[in-house]
Amino acid sequence: MSAVPNLPEPIHQNGTLEHDLDAVLDQALPKTKRIDSPTQAGFSTASSNNASSTGFKLHDTVIENQRPLKVIVVGAGYSGIYHGIRIPERLRNVDLTIYDKNAGVGGTWFENRYPGCACDIPSHSYQYSFNPNPNWSSMYSPAPEIQAYLASTVKKYSVDRFIKLQHEIKSCNWDANTSKWKVKVKKLDTDEEFEDTSDVLIMARGGLNHIAWPQIDGLRSFKGEIMHSAAWNQDYDFTNKRIGIIGSGSSAIQIIPSLQRLPKTQLSCFIRSRTWISPPFGQAIQDELGMDGFTFSEEQRKKFQSDPDHFHAFRMKLEEGGNEIHALTIKGTEMQKGAQKHFEENMKQRLAKKPEIYEWIKPNFAPGCRRLTPGPGFLEALVEDNVSFIRDRIARIEDEGIVTEDGKLHEIDVLVCATGFHTGAPPPFPVTGIDGVELTQHWDQRATSYLSLATDAFPNLFMMLGPNSAIGSGSLTMMIESVGxxxxxxxxxxxxxxxxxxxxxxxxxxxxxxxxxxxxKNTVFMDECKSWYRKGDIVTGLWPGSTLHCIEALRSPRWEDFEYGYAEEVNQMAWLGNGWSTNQLEGRDLAFYLMPQFQQVPVSPLPEDNGEFKTRAWSQ
Structure with a gap:
């Protein structure tokens, strides 16, 4: 008898089962036939619905048809876009909205437009694993190119249907009565404010968007132009200007050589923090490719496009190179000792024109304590005649320029603050969880998280690039994909x-x-250095392990680490639906499990010798 109620029995020819599946289906169940409900197939839930002993009634829906949910994602950068791709792919009955305050997608890569702004890790490592770009112009691609890549990814996977640009989040409040997040939103083009609600809230803002201005007396008294690296005035003409630059982090390291090359500029670089400038990441691969500098030739890009195996091998080498240097982050390793010696020699060579700068900038902490930056052109710019390296502490800022503690006034026309962001801080809008606790209050002493992606007292709230989420070595985008x-x-x-x-x-x-x-405790991140990784003597910015460690840790959730509130159901197994699957009712494949793409075929005679499982043990 048929396992499906009221459907024709299999057709037998001469007493044997017909093996021509198409013929069977043509006669038994036409391919165009669709059963819209179990009731249409002759199945009734009446007997179960009258089960008065428990009061439970079957949900008259297929098992795949889970309850509708609303999900709000805050931010349309790498993290938000990833959710716009994967949520519609892997979930059903989800109403998804991605809000972003900017006029375009890309997050920090839309906002940061200072000259020289670029990725400081190899471009081919800073992309989605499933959407490789063979057309990167450079090993360290400029910000507009990265933003264009993200915009093209949005179009390719139709993520734009979920994105609402120029929508700024004003507050997020957990409503315990409805078990929903109430999100206040402002449309920046009209100043209209409204409230949206969601079952799940995902913070995908990243860590590089809350600007940190320097806390210096008189900052606003300066009469010239003031700008932050993340709020760049693209209309300002730096030609023939005296430029003051505060900072020595990644943005300053990129801005200084870009402005130094402009006609008739004079730079005063106020650099207090010592830092290691590393040789370019991926240098060995560049040498292997015969690259002159950091730009990919048209011939190399065409080779990437036309030869997928060559392109894949290149990407593999780049990723392996990033992952194999994890030992550099551990104190006392041979790799750490060798790296320090190599960095010292490299920096001395590049600063040979003004060797005193090497003594001023050389750190007394191990490489990696602060974020390593290759800084192409940075050291070379510091030794040029139109650049002044100023070590003295800034006392105050006056209307004509910067006064250092030695009493000297450094007159400037424009001040650039390359002072970074408030990383690891709560969002710049109120986020209120259980019993009215605000995230700023919750994180008053320390930004806390579970595996970087959730924190207690804030139900149904998940974070992308939350506390302890950045990577000390390896691929950040793989971290984003794993958390997502x-x-x-x-x-x-x-x-x-x-x-x-x-x-x-x-x-x-x-x-x-x-x-x-x-x-x-055993890493270089605890050395005596000033880094956004740390708050005092606590590392709040980095994942406690390697990229590969992170990928494995996040592969299988530990559901017992969470507390749950359930719907008021008599039977917690109500999600089983009515006993039917959507494939049976929508004319889809009824034997999909035999298709090669849905099977994992073990090797014989020893299944455990499967090469894939040796590389990565199987797990849900």
Whole structure:
């Protein structure tokens, strides 16, 4: 008898089962036939619905048809775009909205437009693993090119249908009565404000958008032009100007050589923090490719386009190179010692014209304590005649320029503050969780998280690039993809099991922090240096391990680390639906499990010898 109610029996020819599947289906169930409901197939839930002993009634829907959810994502950079790709791919019945305050997608790559702004890790490592770009112009591509890549990714995967630009989040409040987030939004083009609600809230703002201005007396008294590296005035003409630059981080390292090359400029660089400038990442691969400088030739780009195997091998070498230097972050390793010696020799050579600068800038901490930056052209710019390297502490800023503690006034026409961002800080808008606790209050002493992606007291809230999320070595975009995959698994659980509130246990947050603190004790990140990685003697910015460690840690969620609030169901198995699958009702493949793409075929005679499983043990 048929396993599906009221469907024709398999057709037998001469007493044997007909093996021509198409013929069977043509006679038994026409391909155009669609069963819109179990009732149409002759199946009734009446007997179950009258089960008065429990009061439980079947949900008259297929098992795949989980309850509708609204998901709001804040930010349309790498993280937000990733959710716009994967959520519609992996989930159903999800109403997705991605809000971004900017007029275009790309997050920090839309906002940062200072001269020389570029990725400081190889471009081919700073892209989605599934959407490689063979056309990067440079090993360190400029910001407009990265933003264009993200915009093209949005178009390619139709993410723009979910994105609402020029929509600024004003506040997010958890409503315990409805188990929903109430999100106040402002349309920047009309100043209209409205409230949206969501079951799940994902903060995908990244860590590089809350500008940190220097705390210097008299900053606003300066009469000339003032700009921050993340709020650049693209209309300002720097030609023939006296330029003051404060900072020695990644943005300053890129800005200084760009402005130094402009006609008739005079730079005063106020640099207090010592820093290691590393040789270019991927230098060995550049040498292998015969690259002259950092730009890919047209011939090399065409080779990447026309020869997928060559392009894949190049990407593999680049990723392997980034992952194999993890030992550099551990104190006392041979790699760490060798790196320091190599960096010293490289910096001395590049600063040979003014060797005193090497003594001023050379750190007394290990390479990696501060973020390593290759800084093409930075050291070379410092030794040029139109650049002054100023070590004295800034006392104040006056209307004509900067006064250092030695009493000297450095007259300038324009002041550039390359002073970075408030990293690891709460969003610049109120986020209120259980019992009215605000995230700023919750993180008053320390930005806390569980695996970087959630924090206690804030149900159904997930974070991309939250506390302890950056990578000391390896690929940041793989971290983004891994966290995104984890969050989507959480959304699936919330949806499937009729969960209305999912919040990580405070004890698990404490455990993760204790683990992180123990891990970092043996790393270079605890050396005496000033870094956005740290708040005092606590590392709050980095994942406690390597990129590969992170990918594995986030692969399989530990559901027992969370607390749940369920819908008021008599039976927690209501998610099973009515016993039917959508494939049966929508004319889809009824034996999909035999298709090669849905099978994992073991090797014989020893399945454990499967090369893929040796590389990465199987896990859900």
């Amino acid at each position: 995959d984890y969050v989507i698994k959480c959304i699936r659980k919330i949806q499937k099991e009729n969960i209305y509130s999912m919040v990580v246990k405070s004890s698990r947050v404490a455990d993760f922090l204790a683990y992180s603190d123990a891990y970092f």
